[in-house]
Amino acid sequence: MITTIIRTIILYIFVTFAIRVMGKRQIGDMQPNELVITLLISEIVAIPLQDISQPILSGVVAIFMLIVLEIVMSCLSLKSVKIRKFMSGNSVVIINNGIVDQNAMKNVRMTVLDLVEQLRGQNVFDISTVAFAVLEINGNLSVLLKSGDQPATVKDMGIKKEKAALPLPVISDGKVLMDSLKALNITTETLNKKLHANHTTASEVFLMTLDRYDNISIVKKGSNI
Numbered sequence: 001m002i003t004t005i006i007r008t009i010i011l012y013i014f015v016t017f018a019i020r021v022m023g024k025r026q027i028g029d030m031q032p033n034e035l036v037i038t039l040l041i042s043e044i045v046a047i048p049l050q051d052i053s054q055p056i057l058s059g060v061v062a063i064f065m066l067i068v069l070e071i072v073m074s075c076l077s078l079k080s081v082k083i084r085k086f087m088s089g090n091s092v093v094i095i096n097n098g099i100v101d102q103n104a105m106k107n108v109r110m111t112v113l114d115l116v117e118q119l120r121g122q123n124v125f126d127i128s129t130v131a132f133a134v135l136e137i138n139g140n141l142s143v144l145l146k147s148g149d150q151p152a153t154v155k156d157m158g159i160k161k162e163k164a165a166l167p168l169p170v171i172s173d174g175k176v177l178m179d180s181l182k183a184l185n186i187t188t189e190t191l192n193k194k195l196h197a198n199h200t201t202a203s204e205v206f207l208m209t210l211d212r213y214d215n216i217s218i219v220k221k222g223s224n225i
Contacts, residue, residue, distance in 0.1 A: 004052060015063065019038075037066050090137070092104050092134065095131070095133035097131065098130065108135055118141035122141060129149035167209040167217065169207060170208050171205045172206075173206060174204070174221070191210075194210070195208075198216070200218065204220055206221040
């Protein structure tokens, strides 16, 4: 039992490291070669976990080789368009200038129901409003609506608006997040002054966010968001 637990912990740590090295894509955003590598890693890990007579080192070495292979192929794909096309394929235009390309749909084996479902996933319920739709390599459908059907923006309406800024969490469950303070270029002393101005302390805060324009949002412990 102890052997199984130790082997599981070792493989868990190593596979987590492997996935981190390969990148931060989600399963739905993976390229074909990345998905193949992920599936192979899961199969390799299962062998030493199910059969303790198998040396764990052989599984670790196999996973390491897959990581190296993925990194090498990624570097080659950056330098060669042909290799990139071979490994990942090409995006396909399904709707071009409002016209559905039926031949393109046949080539990628997409049915009309598949297309409608993908459009609904993009909050598009009327296919006649679509100017362009591109089936990406990862299987997602990118949609551009016709100009008359696109939602109005602040710029279209001539409304002046403050520049956008990303609010960062600076306190989480009473703990100050130093990385966020560094990103915002403020010190702990400045943060404490802001807390004092809001009549609270870091230990009383469940979540505090702050952006570069000094916009603050504070949720105290025990209060509703």
